[in-house]
Amino acid sequence: MPILPPATLGMLGGGQLGRMFVTAARTMGYEVIVLDPDPNSPAGGMASEHLTATYDDQKALDYLIQNCAVVSTEFENIPADALDYLAKAVPVHPSASAFRVAQHRKLEKQFIIEQGLNTAAYIAIENQSDLENAKGFLYPAILKTATLGYDGKGQIVCESFDDLPAAFEQLNKQPCVLEKKVELAKEVSVVLCRSQGGEIDCFPVAENQHVNGILDVSAAPAELSVARQEEVKLAASKIAAGLDYCGVLAVEFFITTDDAVLVNEMAPRPHNSGHYTLDACYTSQFEQQVRMICGLPAGNSKQHTPVAMWNVLGDIWPESGEPDWKELVSLKNAKLHLYGKKQARVGRKMGHVNCLGSNNQVARDLMQQVKQRFEKG
Numbered sequence: 001m002p003i004l005p006p007a008t009l010g011m012l013g014g015g016q017l018g019r020m021f022v023t024a025a026r027t028m029g030y031e032v033i034v035l036d037p038d039p040n041s042p043a044g045g046m047a048s049e050h051l052t053a054t055y056d057d058q059k060a061l062d063y064l065i066q067n068c069a070v071v072s073t074e075f076e077n078i079p080a081d082a083l084d085y086l087a088k089a090v091p092v093h094p095s096a097s098a099f100r101v102a103q104h105r106k107l108e109k110q111f112i113i114e115q116g117l118n119t120a121a122y123i124a125i126e127n128q129s130d131l132e133n134a135k136g137f138l139y140p141a142i143l144k145t146a147t148l149g150y151d152g153k154g155q156i157v158c159e160s161f162d163d164l165p166a167a168f169e170q171l172n173k174q175p176c177v178l179e180k181k182v183e184l185a186k187e188v189s190v191v192l193c194r195s196q197g198g199e200i201d202c203f204p205v206a207e208n209q210h211v212n213g214i215l216d217v218s219a220a221p222a223e224l225s226v227a228r229q230e231e232v233k234l235a236a237s238k239i240a241a242g243l244d245y246c247g248v249l250a251v252e253f254f255i256t257t258d259d260a261v262l263v264n265e266m267a268p269r270p271h272n273s274g275h276y277t278l279d280a281c282y283t284s285q286f287e288q289q290v291r292m293i294c295g296l297p298a299g300n301s302k303q304h305t306p307v308a309m310w311n312v313l314g315d316i317w318p319e320s321g322e323p324d325w326k327e328l329v330s331l332k333n334a335k336l337h338l339y340g341k342k343q344a345r346v347g348r349k350m351g352h353v354n355c356l357g358s359n360n361q362v363a364r365d366l367m368q369q370v371k372q373r374f375e376k377g
Helices: 016-027 058-065 080-087 097-104 107-116 160-172 226-242 285-293 360-375
Strands: 010-011 033-037 049-051 072-073 122-125 141-144 157-158 176-180 184-194 199-203 207-213 213-222 249-258 262-265 309-313 333-340 349-356
Touching: 010 016, 010 058, 010 080, 016 285, 033 058, 049 058, 058 080, 072 080, 072 285, 080 097, 097 107, 097 262, 107 176, 107 213, 107 226, 141 160, 141 184, 157 160, 184 226, 184 285, 199 226, 213 360, 226 249, 226 262, 249 285, 309 360, 349 360
Parallel strands: 010 033, 010 072, 033 049
Antiparallel strands: 122 176, 141 157, 141 176, 184 199, 184 207, 184 249, 207 213, 213 309, 249 262, 309 349, 333 349
């Protein structure tokens, strides 16, 4: 049976993804309880109720069980054991088993290869003795922590084996993967939704650019051949089916200069590169998340307008006060989304701007105009 409004939904995580989920859910008539330890969490301020507790707090988890019809998540570092605990009494989407794969780079890469897909060449570096096995590896390479890395954190480039021991030390000798650094032609991503019954609906492929490991720009539709777009959508769909996934899933891909398609990583949640769907698609990725976890049919995921999204980081904030948004909000095709974060920091995602256009070039030109205005101060 579908879960219909005004049922109460639970959300583990109170960041910007949770905030946009809450907005979509409450617009549809649902109540939402957010569990996040930060009293100033962006999602908590928008929710029907905010539980300020850790994700493994049994009292808080019991409260969700007692009051929620279903529980979802907004980032992949929620303890999987907490999801298992909840799932004994209330539906949880996505599942703890999907999280365990996505939370660990080694398990993630093994799973991707099991689906018949390709990743960049890699080896596991889990202890000091594994360093010897890396002497003959393909350099330059990137040493990445197996868990908890995001937005370029927990990653160190090693130009040769000589750099590896110090890099492993710098990462506190945590379990890592050493991944061959590939020559990129493009980075793209697929955001999809998969129902409890296995039906999959993909949003248009987004083309991404990163700066210092953080997503800077996403444009959709990606400038790829139709055949290549279908190839990455099929690959992402294989991953979702292999996980028996329910919810919104994002899969990032490398397209190399020798035209290979490699799966980079997956995110078991809505994704930064899918924020364009808020203004350029008939249904956003956040509404699809609500629909999937509630057993509703997917909304129309088609794109109606070309778009280029720019991530707004704390780098553009003045030492005191707020950036001057006057010029930006006067642009009728530039849609500002701020996340309600109380403190701006360099590299912190504070919001994004979706720039719409009659075609890809017009959208990208507007995005560059907005971006240059703020980056110049």
